[in-house]
Amino acid sequence: MAQGIRRPHEAIDFAAIERMYPPPPEYFETAYFEDRETIERKQLARLIDRAWRAYEIPFHRNRWDAAGFHPSHLKTLDDLWKCPSYTVDDIRISIDNNPPYGDYQGVTPALATREPMRVYMSGGTTGKSRPTFYTAWDRMAGAVFTARALYQLGIRPGDVVLNSWAYSTHNGAMCFDEALYSWLNCVVLTTSTGNVTSTEKQVELAIQYGATAILTTGDYLFRIAEVARSLGYDPEKDLKIRALPNIGDADLLSSTFGAPYYRSYGFHEVQWVASECEMHDGLHIYEDGFIVQVVDVETGEPLPDGSLGSLCVTELYKTGTAQFRYNILDLSYLYPKGQCGCGSWLRKIGPFAGRGDNMVKLRGVNLWPEGVGEVACSVSGTLPDYFVTASRVNNRDELSIIVVSGRDSSQFADIQAEVERVLHGRFGLKISASVVRPGEIDHLTEFLTSPKPKRFKDERGG
Ligand SMILES: [Zn+2]
Secondary structure: OOOOOOOHHHHOOHHHHHHHOOOOOHHHHOHHHOOHHHHHHHHHHHHHHHHHHHOOOHHHHHHHHHHOOOHHHOOOHHHHHHOOOEOHHHHHHHHHHOOOOOOOOOOOHHHOOOOOEEEEEEOOOOOOOEEEEEEHHHHHHHHHHHHHHHHHHOOOOOOEEEEOOOOOOOOHHHHHHHHHHHOOOOEEEOOOOOOOOOHHHHHHHHHHOOOOEEEOOHHHHHHHHHHHHHOOOOOOOOOOOOOOOOOOOHHHHHHHHOOOOOOEEEEOOOEEEEEEOOOOOOEEEOOOOEEEEEEOOOOOOEOOOOOOEEEEEEEOOOOOOOOOOEEEEEEEOEOOOOOOOOOOOOOEEOOOOOEHHHOEEEOOEEEOHHHHHHHHOOOOOOEEEEEEEEEEEOOEEEEEEEEEOOOOHHHHHHHHHHHHHHHHHHHOOOOEEEEEOOOOOHHHHOOOOOOOOOOEEEOOOO
């Protein structure tokens, strides 16, 4: 052994990960069916462990001390509500005051010889990048949750999978890579995006290797289908796609590729949190790794089950940087506790319903651009692609939406009128619409270059 260096295989106890956080397929035969008492007993023990660890990190300790919270206060799961939450704004301040990593990390690069680690960043396009350091354990345990989600989508051990996400500073591509390779025993073909491996080449590779999934956005999958057709292939018959990505138009993806569509939810700092079962009614939270609360977007106060609010997530699996009551500002709601039709007692959340920090108050009505987009794109003649802008006109906030249509431009005026009528009917407000051809808003949505298409721009200024 090299002096003082601890290698990844020495830093990760694989047997412990498998025991604590069973990977698929075992998970779906074991922990997935545990009763509430067992689930919550494990959660409480792990929560207390995580709280003591988080308390060693200045960011959390300072906030908790100021709020009068201490890890010893955690006697039941409900006590978690006594702990203050934080948002991305607090992370930004932490980085400003303690550049370049902030004081919210559980490790520093100087520890890398003892604690093998990786760093990924989010938010690079607007403002400063927000790094998250992952220990080797955090990567490997986190990959279990991603593997569970991929298994739920329909990916099976032994499959060949194209990973068409951009390998970049962002967590996305690598977290899929690690999950597919380390826990699902899939063959990963790392094509990256169309800028790295041409779409024609991606189509050829997927067919030659019999790939069962192409991991990318729904929008890029549609482009792959389009190119496949132009090369003389039938996307449903010649591509063997069995699992679809979790971002995109569900019905159109299903009918294009002849595969079922399942929703799932995850984010940069923690990998995957929840995925849909065959009942297609809510996403089961991986409760051995997470506690998910739903809070009011504006006040942070608890909301009753079924109410749309912001997800506040506490991870229960890491050894490095802690996410402890992280108010992620993704909108969803909790299902009441109870047994699902699939047999699982794991709590469920609704599908991702937009970003809380994009909320626009228009004449007293709270609107989310994603909600407006979903309603607009339900109008016949529109494609699942849109861009919403908030602006200030004559001292009034206004919202406008651009929708995309593949129809002849002579129909655009009718489509525009229908979108405005449907939006007015749904929200009781005038939201102006315009219609453009496919591709004309790509520079706004950045869908070829960004891991998630952008759907909203706020032009109201301070
Ligand atoms: Zn279920």
